[in-house]
Amino acid sequence: MGMTAVWKTKGEQGLEVKEAEVPKPKDDEVLIKVKATSICGTDLHIYRWDEWAANRIGKNIPYIFGHEVSGEIVEMGKSVKGLNAGDHVSAETHISCGYCFQCKTGNEHICENVKILGVDTNGTFAEYLTLPYRNAWVNDKKIPHGLASMQEPIGNAVHTVFDGEVAGKVVTVTGMGPIGVCAVGLCKAAGAEKLIAVGRHANRLAFAKEFGADVLINGKEEGVDVKKEIMDATDGKGSDVFLEMAGSPSSFNTGIETLRPGGRASILGVFSKPFEVDVTGIVFKAAKVNGINGRKMFDSWYKTKSFLGSGRIPFERLITHKFRLSEIEKGFDVLMKREGMKVVLEP
Ligand SMILES: [Zn+2]
Ligand SMILES: [Zn+2]
CATH class of the missing domain: 3.40.50.720 (NAD(P)-binding Rossmann-like Domain)
Structure with missing residues (x-):
């Protein structure tokens, strides 16, 4: 089965919207149908292809980028626990190894073998993505997908x-x-x-x-x-x-x-x-x-969830633009001109 995805195919400014195969979840992964994915500063570096992007990601292209997401679990590998098909989830983007010193001492966010979603792996600018189940964070279904996709940067804050x-x-x-x-x-x-x-x-x-x-x-x-x-x-x-x-x-x-x-x-x-x-x-x-690097796993997520649920902070106001995923270039345009705050894309 094919899907629309946003690729980084060349080591220069820009991107390519083209078809990809829907990925198959491994035993410990879930397949997520993307409902909303937001553009982050990191994506801007990748889009522009600056020095950092060239050094950090040069070897990964062609690949699908993007990492802030909210979606629905549609398929699960056979060793997945604690999740259900239909769950609304977001992604903790630091995919840790689970066995290094940091991971074993409660500091998974600074895992020495960390892989970053949408940087080291195929990301969220697509209709579907696979994610290790331990990185899937279950959202309250009352939280709109656009807002839920922003939890990764809110978690940094x-x-x-x-x-x-x-x-x-x-x-x-x-x-x-x-x-x-x-x-x-x-x-x-x-x-x-x-x-x-x-x-x-x-x-x-x-x-x-x-x-x-x-x-x-x-x-x-x-x-x-x-x-x-x-x-x-x-x-x-x-x-x-x-x-x-x-x-x-x-x-x-x-x-x-x-x-x-x-x-x-x-x-x-x-x-x-x-x-x-x-x-x-x-x-x-x-x-x-x-x-400060990333989010405490998953202490920062629990705190983020309670602030999101409390309604005391108008996080949703930060979504200044919404586009279809296929119109993603418009989103980058807005952000390059510093005209918007958060751009949310919907497949
Ligand atoms: Zn981000
Ligand atoms: Zn580790």
Whole structure:
């Protein structure tokens, strides 16, 4: 049986929409009929085919990309447990080995043999995909598929925000993409005292406001000194918590400089190349600087589920565009121009 799928076939910008065989689930896999799949920043790197994509994925093409999904289980391998045909599921994208040190000590998200769905394996920009059953996360059927497909990035925000305490804290978040805006919403819902959102696009900062940011700083605006604005907003004390989601060296350094002594910085942003950091400043400040990778499996998913179910954060507002899967290029176009937040595709 054939299906429509979105392929990366060449090592250059672009994609190809063409037929693929519907995959057969192995014994420990489920076959998922895709109902919604959303476009992520990672997909943008793959679409554009930048240095990271060429180095990381060059050897995998041709392959089907995409990794954020919500769909329905239509077939199951014979050793699958705890799932049923008809279940609505999303995918934890870190496919771990289950036997390395990290996997055996509760840190599957940083498995040393990890394979990433839609990066190392065929992904979700298709009518069907196969997934190891342990990576299938069962959704409440009341949650719309478009929203459910966003749990993977929301889970990144959950992991970063709850890497430490936020209740009663002054939190600065840099990078107002969908994950940064979700982080703002989560901090608000979790009782942060004051939320400072730093971005570079007025339309995206407007979302941060809607999600509960108290102070908006547009670093691209003329004459704006981000460091001074953060210090002013914190009465000269600095933030208790700094969440870096921009992947920008200047955001990182400004966030660290404006962190109060003993504060916590959690870094989710990915930086395109190494850069200079004042480590002595971090040492004397006794700051905690933590890298964040993926989602805690599956602690971040349980938390995400409860926030989704609570209706306290307007996550659905982030879906600014919906297209058919075959019109995926329109989605990339919108995101390349920074006109949208989250683009959801339906087969
Ligand atoms: Zn993603
Ligand atoms: Zn492992």
